[in-house]
Amino acid sequence: MISFEEAVALVKGAAVPLGTETIGLDTAAGRVLAEPIVARLDSPRSDVSAMDGYALRDADLDQLPVELHVVGESFAGRSWNGEFGPGECVRIFTGAPVPAGADRVVIQENVRRDGEVATIEAHPGHARHIRTQGSDFRRGSELISAGRLLDPLAVVCAAAADVDSLVVHRVPRMRILSTGDELAEPGSACNRDDAIPESVSFGIAALARQWGGEVVGRSRLRDDLEEMERSAAEALVDTDLVVVTGGASVGEKDFAKTMFGPAGLELIFSNVAIKPGKPVWLGRAGKTLVLGLPGNPTSALVTGRLLLAPLLAGLCGREPDEALNWRNASLASDLSECGPRETFHRGRSVGERVELLSNQDSSAQMTLAQADLLVRQRAAAPALTTGEPVQVLDF
Ligand SMILES: Nc1nc2c(c(=O)[nH]1)N[C@H]1C(S)=C(S)[C@@H](COP(=O)(O)OP(=O)(O)OC[C@H]3O[C@@H](n4cnc5c(N)ncnc54)[C@H](O)[C@@H]3O)O[C@H]1N2
Numbered sequence: 463m464i465s466f467e468e469a470v471a472l473v474k475g476a477a478v479p480l481g482t483e484t485i486g487l488d489t490a491a492g493r494v495l496a497e498p499i500v501a502r503l504d505s506p507r508s509d510v511s512a513m514d515g516y517a518l519r520d521a522d523l524d525q526l527p528v529e530l531h532v533v534g535e536s537f538a539g540r541s542w543n544g545e546f547g548p549g550e551c552v553r554i555f556t557g558a559p560v561p562a563g564a565d566r567v568v569i570q571e572n573v574r575r576d577g578e579v580a581t582i583e584a585h586p587g588h589a590r591h592i593r594t595q596g597s598d599f600r601r602g603s604e605l606i607s608a609g610r611l612l613d614p615l616a617v618v619c620a621a622a623a624d625v626d627s628l629v630v631h632r633v634p635r636m637r638i639l640s641t642g643d644e645l646a647e648p649g650s651a652c653n654r655d656d657a658i659p660e661s662v663s664f665g666i667a668a669l670a671r672q673w674g675g676e677v678v679g680r681s682r683l684r685d686d687l688e689e690m691e692r693s694a695a696e697a698l699v700d701t702d703l704v705v706v707t708g709g710a711s712v713g714e715k716d717f718a719k720t721m722f723g724p725a726g727l728e729l730i731f732s733n734v735a736i737k738p739g740k741p742v743w744l745g746r747a748g749k750t751l752v753l754g755l756p757g758n759p760t761s762a763l764v765t766g767r768l769l770l771a772p773l774l775a776g777l778c779g780r781e782p783d784e785a786l787n788w789r790n791a792s793l794a795s796d797l798s799e800c801g802p803r804e805t806f807h808r809g810r811s812v813g814e815r816v817e818l819l820s821n822q823d824s825s826a827q828m829t830l831a832q833a834d835l836l837v838r839q840r841a842a843a844p845a846l847t848t849g850e851p852v853q854v855l856d857f
């Protein structure tokens with residue numbers, strides 16, 4: 463059995479970014495850049511006004527009050543290109559180019575306008591209200607590096623660079639296979655005494671989407687090895703990652719790994735010294751990665767969060783560690799000493815503190831909906847008391 467750190471290192475090794483494709487800005491959100499974005503123009507493109515008011519020469523404010531002749535109007539998208547002399551000013555609006563010769567904008571609240579005459583009585587202060595050309599960024603400068611997730615903020619910056627297409631990493635195509643004779647489609651389990659709703663794949667699919675995966679198939683498999691081998695072979699076609707849930711342990715019908723035998727499964731690891739989720743495994747069949755998650759719902763979602771999330775982040779072109787951003791929080795209750803397996807307790811944030819949920823069973827499902835943090839406790843770590851710091855991860 464390997465440690466959690468070793469499992470994460472092996473996940474990172476397997477999480478090699480997929481190929482690239484060129485897409486339009488409209489569909490770029492959520493994708494990961496494979497090539498940096500370089501500005502095609504300066505921003506602002508010229509010196510522009512930061513306010514609505516009057517562009518003028520600062521020197522004209524030496525003697526106050528002053529009356530200036532309004533000689534033109536400059537709008538964003540329709541600039542004024544006339545001559546501009548002492549004793550003159552130009553009506554200007556936010557974002558409009560500042561006429562050559564002007565070195566200050568006075569906001570209109572500080573100007574009395576009467577026909578073509580603008581009167582300034584008191585000194586408007588030191589702010590010039592001019593954004594200089596290229597003060598945000600310069601043409602040719604790299605605005606966003608490769609590997610950056612195109613979140614709502616980054617897509618604004620990408621568009622501002624005046625690019626209409628982006629080179630991004632391909633999205634991992636994923637299939638989820640849920641194994642178990644007892645599993646029924648939610649909504650139909652009540653009809654059969656020995657059935658339970660198949661719940662895990664819904665959470666794994668949602669988690670996968672959060673971390674950039676495209677779930678192209680989701681199926682339930684009966685515990686019949688021949689059938690499972692056929693399903694395994696089908697699932698591997700044109701797929702980057704297959705996630706199998708259940709059948710990971712040592713039961714007589716735990717065929718999750720065996721079903722990929724004919725497809726040439728090579729294990730990367732199997733069994734990790736963590737609680738919950740010990741039977742989690744990772745392998746490769748041909749070019750496709752296969753991740754096996756334990757069937758117990760809490761175990762599946764915890765191992766999904768700890769290992770599937772960084773795996774997908776890496777396949778998408780991000781740093782796998784972006785999915786493992788541990789931070790400190792203080793305990794809202796006592797925590798007893800840890801057993802031999804590194805443990806990831808389910809917790810709930812209460813203000814700045816983290817409260818451990820009372821049901822820590824790996825089969826729990828109600829508790830999952832109450833949790834928002836995983837609390838990490840290293841193997842054999844001593845007991846902790848209320849207020850002591852622990853590492854937590856958003857769950
Ligand atoms: N003798 C041993 N028994 C077990 C060991 C062990 O080391 N020795 N490990 C235990 C641990 S730890 C875990 S975790 C479980 C995981 O086993 P499997 O991955 O083989 O999971 P299953 O047996 O298929 O199912 C476990 C449990 O979860 C329910 N389940 C399964 N899939 C789903 C699903 N998609 N949706 C909802 N619920 C699901 C299933 O009905 C079982 O109740 O093994 C321990 N045993």
Ligand code: MOO
Pocket residue numbers: 736737738739740741756758761824825
């Ligand atoms: O590793 Mo299991 O998830 O403890 O029941």
